[in-house]
Amino acid sequence: MKHLAVFLPSLGGGGAEKVMLTLVEHFTARGVRCDLVVAINGGQLTDQVPPGVRLIEFGKRKTIHAVAALANYLRRDKPDALLATVFSANTCALLASALAPGKRRTVVCESSLSEMAYGDDVSVRVQVNRMLASALYRKAHKIVAISKGVRESILRTYSVRESDVRIIYNPICSARNLGNGVHKRRDNLLVACGRLEPPKDYPTMLRAFARVLQQHDARLRILGQGSLREVLEQQCADLGITDRVIFEGFVRDPGRRMCEATVFLHTASFEGFGLVLAEALANGCPVVATDCPGGVREVLDGGKYGILVPVGDDAALANAILSVLRKEVKVSDPSEHLHKFDTECVAEQYMEVLFQ
The missing domain is CATH 3.40.50.2000 (Glycogen Phosphorylase B;)
Structure with a gap:
């Protein structure tokens, strides 16, 4: 049985979290053993973790503080693949993978326009952060971009190969997040x-x-x-x-x-x-x-x-x-x-x- 770890900052009510909850539900139905690993405890979607998915919470105040805990988890549980989403979780996952080398594949999903995180700031601190992020992203086995626009942004911002960035659109979330279509549309x-x-x-x-x-x-x-x-x-x-x-x-x-x-x-x-x-x-x-x-x-x-x-x-x-x-x-x-x-x-x- 394949073993997948999905790493998130938290289970807040954002689109990225909804997408990952939808995906782990489908992965589990396909026979994949899924662990949902989060840096910060709690969140509006905590009670939406699908049956059969193990929730692991590190109880950190910030995502980046979870690097050591995630590395320890990777050494102990040895998942076949690690999937992260949201920039802070992506960098944390890549750092943890470097600290806990193994045969697993590490995949990060970029869900926003990369250059927007830096804006027009040309300070030394921002440029150093950008270079560090580029170095980390080059360590990923694959970078998922959720749209063509995001892929282009990644290629403009980071020094990664075009072949390493694949577009996979977000899924429309499952029935628990969508209406059933029977509600009467209200005027205006x-x-x-x-x-x-x-x-x-x-x-x-x-x-x-x-x-x-x-x-x-x-x-x-x-x-x-x-x-x-x-x-x-x-x-x-x-x-x-x-x-x-x-x-x-x-x-x-x-x-x-x-x-x-x-x-x-x-x-x-x-x-x-x-x-x-x-x-x-x-x-x-x-x-x-x-x-x-x-x-x-x-x-x-x-x-x-x-x-x-x-x-x-x-x-x-x-x-x-x-x-x-x-x-x-x-x-x-x-x-x-x-x-x-x-x-x-x-x-x-x-x-x-x-x-x-």
Whole structure:
């Protein structure tokens, strides 16, 4: 029996964590023995670990503090393959593998645009970190990029061979994360889902929504939590739209809201993939999204399956929303397109890179 270890920073409610939980469930069904190893205890998804998967928690405060514990685990349990995702977990996994050499394959999944982590900072510290990350990434047996945009970013940022980077799209998460499609769609309901952090650019969404309300009645539900909630709530008050916006916080089943929505909104300034976009399409919800660097354009096939607008342009975003609310646009049926995000298909590709 093949033995796989999947290493994560924690089991928080992010897209990367949902993807790994979906994959280990399918790996286990294929007869793979799976350990889910996390650096930081707890998280909203802890109770979502699939049956048959062993959860190992190191109880660290930061992911990088788990290097020694992970190396000890690798020496003791000797998994055939180690899969990590999210940059902090990737570097930790590669360091631990170097400290505990063996026959295992070490695969890291990059889920964001690499250069965005460094920005325009040219300080010595940042450049040293970049060189160290490049050296570590070259030690991986394979680097998985979750979109073409992420692959291009990896190749621009790190000194790795093109043949070492393989694109594997994220899977649309299992039924426990998606609605069952029987909920009645509500008129004039807009839904957004994502962390309340700067890269998601909610200020532009709120400005656009205020414009929409000048011409059309609507409500906006925002699913997710983050450091900007109070700032965004104050922006709603300043725009006079507080009574039309609901911040729901973390929602375990966003698919249900997508099934009810008239429009799904996504205003990120950059996005590695955009799992929520694929989930919205799977739930039959029309999508309006920013044409940002990363994977959004791939998920929506260049705008064939959703409306793309420029990043930060609240006027263009408002016009796109109004065109959907007024039923002035019609997008193609995404059913065939969504096959590339099918969990079985994605799991098979991961099995290839993990176990050859």
